[in-house]
Amino acid sequence: MTDITARERALAALQRLAEVERPEVWISLAEPSELIAQAEDIDRRTAAGDDLPLAGTVIAVKDNIDVAGFDTTAGSPGSRYRPERDAEAVRLLRAAGALVLGKTNMDQFATGLVGTRSPYGAVRAARDPELVSGGSSAGSAVAVALGIVDAALGTDTAGSGRVPAAFNGIVGVKPTLGLVSTRGVVPAAPSYDAVTVFARELPMAQRCLAAMIAVDELDPGSRAWSPTAPLAAAGTPVIGIPTESELGPMTAAWRATYRATVEYARLQGFDVVEVSIASLLEAARLLYEGALVAERTAAFGHLLDLEPDTVDATVAGIVRSGSAPSAVQLVQDQQRLRAERSHLRALWRRVDALLLPTAPGHPTIDEVRAQPVARNAWVGTYTNFVNLLDLSAIAIPGVDPVGVTLIGPAHADRALLDLAARVLGQPSSTEWMPEATPIAVFGAHMTGESLNGQLTARGARLRGAVSTAPEYRLFALETTPPKPGLLHVGEVPGTTSVTGEEWLIPPGRLAEFLSDLVAPMTIGRVTLADGRRILGFLCEPAALDDATDITVHGDWRRFQATEVLT
Incomplete structure (x- = not known):
């Protein structure tokens, strides 16, 4: 374009x-x-x-x-x-x-x-x-x-x-x-x-x-x-x-x-x-065969007489029929739809x-x-x-x-x-969507991982891969299922950018998603490489005393692949 x-x-x-x-x-x-x-x-x-x-x-x-x-x-x-x-x-x-x-x-x-x-x-x-x-x-x-x-x-x-x-x-x-x-x-x-x-x-x-x-x-x-x-x-x-x-x-x-x-x-x-759609097909009949046609009569029925020679006979017949049903019939049809x-x-x-x-x-x-x-x-x-x-x-x-x-x-x-x-097989844009809450995930909630269903069940949508600012350390936790813990330590030697995913959660489902959070995981603001600070998964520092530092890998999946090879 x-x-x-x-x-x-x-x-x-x-x-x-x-x-x-x-x-x-x-x-x-x-x-x-x-x-x-x-x-x-x-x-x-x-x-x-x-x-x-x-x-x-x-x-x-x-x-x-x-x-x-x-x-x-x-x-x-x-x-x-x-x-x-x-x-x-x-x-x-x-x-x-x-x-x-x-x-x-x-x-x-x-x-x-x-x-x-x-x-x-x-x-x-x-x-x-x-x-x-x-x-x-x-x-x-x-x-x-x-x-x-x-x-x-x-x-x-x-x-x-x-x-x-x-x-x-x-x-x-x-x-x-x-x-x-x-x-x-x-x-x-x-x-x-x-x-x-x-x-x-x-x-x-x-x-x-x-x-x-x-x-x-x-x-x-x-x-x-x-x-x-x-x-x-x-x-x-x-x-x-x-x-x-x-x-x-x-x-x-x-x-x-x-x-x-x-x-x-x-x-x-x-x-x-x-699945049976019989009730849907039955409801469809109400649009023209029920009292709901009165909506058309009320909306533009008065226009049919302006230049009658230019009015389509079929259209006129449909619209004028909307004057016949009673108010009771209209309410009955509306309640059937309800x-x-x-x-x-x-x-x-x-x-x-x-x-x-x-x-x-x-x-x-x-x-x-x-x-x-x-x-x-x-x-x-x-x-x-x-x-x-x-x-x-x-x-x-x-x-x-x-x-x-x-x-x-x-x-x-x-x-x-x-x-x-x-x-x-065509791309789907992210532009047309309701307001959503971004959240950064770095382990078991990523695509294909064990807890990803907690996001998808809430109608969340993957926005794409993200990296943190180089201010974090990543640890492998002894949890079930296995997951990493992300810790913010600031710009000190040994830190790196950690790769994860950004997901968008419908705002009305955020509290429900957070209710699944279990210790030692926490939610806080994570600084991304692009300068944004969004909600993301972090870890309680006390849980890291016996955890393995995997910061050198910079990515939970890369660490898992290394573990499989060794």
């Missing part, structure tokens, strides 16, 4: 835009001269030393998300308006140096999973124009898949940040509800709407999310990370897959490639267990995540036009329940052509990204 100027990236995006000739992807585009001028300003700011982590990153934005200087239509010409300011998510991205190329086409009012419900035209899949692109974030996903933009924003209520990713072979991250502000987003179902990110690879998606995740005091749905949010899956990851009968809605081809993806995950070191969220706690004690097919198959545009409601409902088989049950999810490419989704509880986003990185 840093080797290419923002101006060069803007020019490359404009060139690619002209090459692909996919006008149905866009509802509005930036003036090239204005885009280049903004890019040049970013280059000037970068040269002046401004910290712009997304400098020159070219993005597209779904047209139900406000961007100053562009109309917002939500796929409906009759509801068009010109916002005075960016949506909060867009503001944060632009503040980090991102450039908005344009606003993308979508299923009208974000009601659909197919990408064909738009007066601006049906958006075709990136790899096969006879197939649907997936919706409602149709244009955003295709703009990424075609290489026009680096990343794109979508929204997700029923799966719109995941299905288009699956149908176009890219990554789609649907964060925990409320972590990314929805202020400045035309609501679909406000209780269940999320801003999502599409990218071709995980690191780009994570950089965008790192810029957007922040508490927004003006957004009633905004929330901070849970203090107990896991930063990584514990130990050997355990993933749950549906029973054979629950894969019944899938086409034969997609079922076969889904199974191949599951087997690949096994080869990557995952434990795979079969009960299901409670039941899910037992599942998350068994598995780190679910690995589900994102969709049961990939329909053609003609198939969707012939059966607009039935085909759309089929596409959402494995996605509709996620936001209803306050879950986190990330859609990734599986064995071609099937896309799969990793699903976990709320605030498990960081752990899901680590799991996704293992499946894809």
Whole structure:
């Protein structure tokens, strides 16, 4: 990213835009001269030393998300308006140096999973124009898949940040509800709407999310990370897959490639267990078949009459049906979801995540036009329940052509990204995570050692290797299990840098971790070679009277290897 100027990236995006000739992807585009001028300003700011982590990153934005200087239509010409300011998510991205190329086409009012419900035209899949692109974030996903933009924003209520990713072979991250502000987003179902990110690879998606995740005091749905949010899956990851009968809605081809993806995950070191998702699939039906559709009626039903000739008939039918259920039915459906969220706690004690097919198959545009409601409902088989049950999810490419989704509880986003990185063989960034407490370990708590499970069981995440300042001595203790003791002695002869690991612990789990501490180990501030002073394992001086000084080795593992050889 840093080797290419923002101006060069803007020019490359404009060139690619002209090459692909996919006008149905866009509802509005930036003036090239204005885009280049903004890019040049970013280059000037970068040269002046401004910290712009997304400098020159070219993005597209779904047209139900406000961007100053562009109309917002939500796929409906009759509801068009010109916002005075960016949506909060867009503001944060632009503040980090991102450039908005344009606003993308979508299923009208974000009601659909197919990408064909738009007066601006049906958006075709990136790899096969006879197939649907997936919706409602149709244009955003295709703009990424075609290489026009680096990343794109979508929204997700029923799966719109995941299905288009699956149908176009890219990554789609649907964060925990409320972590990314929805202020400045035309609501679909406000209780269940999320801003999502599409990218071709995980690191780009994570950089965008790192810029957007922040508490927004003006957004009633905004929330901070849970203090107990896991930063990584514990130990050997355990993933749950549906029973054979629950894969019944899938086409034969997609079922076969889904199974191949599951087997690949096994080869990557995952434990795979079969679990029933029948109650999840039943909950999914409530989104459109229950009283919860009243959320859409309340959110934008009044807009359907502004220009009725431009309103999609299927969308209108769905939204107007929300006036029929009673308040009692709405409460009953909400309580069913509440009960299901409670039941899910037992599942998350068994598995780190679910690995589900994102969709049961990939329909053609003609198939969707012939059966607009039935085909759309089929596409959402494995996605509709996620936001209803306050879950986190990330859609990734599986064995071609099937896309799969990793699903976990709320605030498990960081752990899901680590799991996704293992499946894809792509790096996982440390930028997108809740606040964490760093702790330095030098012996039995290091990766692969006997007490490492005390860290991983608390959702801790390895940050990397560290070395102390040359002010310490290291001793081999006579304990069970064997472990070293680190003693601070200052800058005196015989001291050295000691190598260990830095782990990040969710702040809400730190006390629990420290409760496992046994004598003669203590926790104190350890000075690292880079000058930081973080929590780390030390030892009571009295325990070192009969211990063996192993400072010369400077590393617990190196000492152990020497002991084996001798």
